[in-house]
Amino acid sequence: MTGSPVVVVGAGPVGLAAAAEVVERGLPALVLERGPHAGAAVAQWGHVRLFSRWGELVAPPARRLLETHGWQHPDETTYPTGREWVQQYLRPLADALGERVRFGAEVTGVARRGRDRVVDAGRESEPLTVHVHTSDGTPERITARAVIDASGTWGSPNPLGGDGLPALGEAAATDRITYLMPDLGDDAVATRYAGRHVVVAGSGHSALTALVGLAELAARHPSTRITWLLRREAVGSAFGGGEADQLPARGALGMRARAAVEAGRIEVVRGFRTEAVEHDATGALTLRSSTGQVVEAVDEVVVATGFRPDLSWLSELRLALDATLQAPVALAPLIDPNVHSCGTVYPHGAKELAHPEPNVFLAGMKSYGRAPTFLALTGYEQVRSIAAALAGDRESAERVELVLPETGVCSGAGLSELDTAVADADADAGCCGAPAEPQTVSLSAPAAR
Missing domain, CATH: 3.50.50.60 (FAD/NAD(P)-binding domain)
Incomplete structure (x- = not known):
């Protein structure tokens, strides 16, 4: 597996951040995105303005990579729309990653080479195989040392039906x-x-x-x-x-x-x-x-009833998922919306995101399963820890530190310039006697695989 890449599924904010982290660690990376360009899912809600300023929307390794290509950070105090996030950050980041990012490549399955999920022997020594359909319909198999699924949940909206299934006639x-x-x-x-x-x-x-x-x-x-x-x-x-x-x-x-x-x-x-x-x-x-x-x-x-993860193409992998949230079992108690708000989610990384299947991780919104409280800074920290673990840097992988904002439901996005003007006025007035930091964005529209 030495020459095989870390395959990242999804060229959204967390997927591209994962690739930047992996590349910075000196490991080969390959991002597979079924859409025609980076941030294809974000572009579908491009008219919506984000809750966070630019200063909180760029992953640290991504910024370092972009700056080597002459990229200039947008005004850190302003709030971009989803469209601006794509055009001014995600697409340039994909360009900086170059041939490591492939578009029109839909992942249809992931398995252990020569082993279905029932077979024990050789699972840790055999590489993963990523099954792909290209935009022209050609099937392909890619050997991977690890898979980071950052495909999000955007393609799987919850139905109108109140029991989790489509209503009669929906x-x-x-x-x-x-x-x-x-x-x-x-x-x-x-x-x-x-x-x-x-x-x-x-x-x-x-x-x-x-x-x-x-x-x-x-x-x-x-x-x-x-x-x-x-x-x-x-x-x-x-x-x-x-x-x-x-x-x-x-x-x-x-x-x-x-x-x-x-x-x-x-x-x-x-x-x-x-x-x-x-x-x-x-x-x-x-x-x-x-x-x-x-x-x-x-x-x-x-x-607008939220989203859920598509787990169908991961069926040959041994995943340990919580029966309620469909999130990794070690993560689920930390994010259960019946118990936690976004601000009380504990720091977590590779350890909580690991599965019985070696070197397979769900990251970003998909890692939260059906929990609605995911924040982008959480995803950036997740993939930093995962990349460190894959590089053998156990100390860095386990050193997970993250401070999240309290109050409110953490799904959704901002609306307009008026909202941001009101928000800036509140911030300048010292809203509730406390500085409004850290500023983070919630991803209601994760990237499609």
């Missing part, structure tokens, strides 16, 4: 349902929602982003009606930390959503777990809950 209504945050700055997209009854399902910051954008659209088109479906019985912490949020832009978004609800521009339906989606006589949708609640005359549905 598949037949896909022309009225979107699982992405609509770009209401695009006239064609705005026309789809203006003057319609729009339902938003979900309680994270992606849902808040959609709600605030739709409320602004309704201000221009008063006949627009917005209904917010919550599975929980009370709004509770859905608005995040507000002024107490250590990510000011995130807090500003929550406060704007709260104001829209309190002003009556958004109708909130609580305790609604969708069981069925039906078409009425006019072609509009009717949503029914498992307890008999009904929301009628629905024109469009925005489903």
